[in-house]
Amino acid sequence: MRIAVIGAGALGGTFAALLARAGHDVEVTARGAGLDAIREHGIRLSGGYGDADVRVASGPVLTRRPDLALVCTKAQDAREAISMNAEHLGGIPVVVVQNGLDGIATAEELLPDAEVYGAASIIAANYTEPGVVRVTTTATSYLGRGDGPADEGAVRLAGILSQATPFTAIPNFRGAQWTKLVVNMLNAVPAIVGRSVQEVLADRGLRRVVAAAMRETVRVGVARGVRFGALQGLDDRGLRRFARLPLLLGQLLPWSMGVRMGSVPNLGSTQQSLRRGQRTEIDYLNGAVVRQAALAGVAAPVNAALTALVHEVEDAGASLPPARVLAVLSD
Template identity: 75%
Template sequence: MRIGIIGAGALGGTFAALLARAGHDVEVTARGAGLEAIRASGIRLSGAYGDVHARVAAGERLTAAPELVLVCTKAQDAASAIESNAELIDGAPVVVVQNGLDGVATAARLLPRSSCMGVLSIIAANYTEPGVVRITTPATSYLGRGDGPADAECTRIAALLSEAVPVVAIGGFRGAQWTKLVVNMLNAVPAIVGRSVQEVVDDRRLRRVVTASMRETVRIGIARGVRFGALQGLGDRRLRLFARVPLTLGQVLPWLMRVRMGGVPNLGSTQQSLRRGQPTEVDFLNGAVVREASVAGLDAPVNRALTALVHEVEQRAASLPAERVLADVPV
């Protein structure tokens, strides 16, 4: 199958390499040093899915009409990247592989003739060198759309992608997006202090902040009428219980996530963006919680403070001491 992948970073590069290994005709888009590296040396993938050296067509835009499209850009780049390729891809099935809550709706708005769906990926991948991706933690990805059960097209696309990497079609996708948003609360604090996720969770003071951001996210989701989807051992009942327990007891949740990661340092996608000198997706992660809280007539002070601190690190191009997190975040 001809598959176009818009954005060949950590996840885009992973899907591109594995789909090419499975025999698909893959073309990717990239920019700058990433594009130069892929054109010169292909995509080099290592780690949990084995070693893959994939030579794929690459450019700033797709050049051939694909039969399937994966949008794997950062959330803040999705609209412009889709618009740049819209004439060629509108009408093809589109899968948005992205953090945050808005990706599928954005694609559907810009591509009215396409059938749009989303993928939630828990794969941990380090992408700090152009064209080179290392998988530190493998995981099943989850494909769906909306609030209803998985439809026939979602099931078909999930089966096709599973030829390369495990993907399961799920119902209640919107609720699963919120569960993934809770998981993504692991990103901000490591990015601010310049440590791995494991090191942050191992620090009891910083683990408390991470727990507070997760609990605030769950509480805002509940206020917005969300039924959390099952993802990585988390689900609606467990997260609602987590929202009620004392903060000290709630720290078990990020600790269990840390154990699942293993010993290979996980930087998190936000910190990887900072290390590459690129804008982060914090406005679509912690910032999304702040916006959803506002819609519900509530405040999200923990995530508002973390969003501001990540933006400060972006502007300074340097991490901040842990003491700033402890002083600025109201826990």
């Protein structure tokens, strides 16, 4: 099957390598040093899914019409990437594998005749060297669209993608996007202080800030009328219960996530962007919570403060002391 992967970073590179290893005809898009590395030596995958050096067709844009496309760019790059490749994406299934809440709507706007689905992936992978991806945590990915039951198309696509790595078609994908947004609250604090996710979650003070960002995200979702989707052991009932807990007990949620990550350092996608000298997608993670809070008429001070601190790190090019993060709660 011809499969396009738009954006061959951490997740895109992982999916491209695994799909090619499973026998699919894969073409990827990439830019700059990443594209140069893929053209020179292919995609080098290591870690949880084993080692693979995979040669795939590559370029700044697609050169042919695929049977299926995965959009795996950073959230802030989605509109440009989809627009640049739109001539090859009409009328086919397009799966948006992206953080935040906006990716599917963007694809539907730009590709009105495509079958647009979303995928939420909890796979953790480090991509700090062009063309080289190390998977630090394997996981099932979840595919669907809308807030209804999983349709036949979602089930079919999950079956195809599961030839490479486990995918499950799920109902209430819109709610699952919010659940993934809660999980993505693991990103900001490690990026600000320059530590791995596991190191941050092992620190009692920093873990409390992460828990506060998660709790605030759930409370904003509740205010917006969200029914959280089931994702990796999290569900609507459990998250609503978490949102009512004091931080002393609520920090058990991020702590348990850190335990499940294992010992291989997970940098988080936001910190990886910083290490590559790129702007992050923080405005589509913590920043998205702030925008949704405004729509609900409530405040999101923790997420607003963390968004501002990540932008400060972007501008300064250096991490900040943990005290700056701890001050988020005292402020």
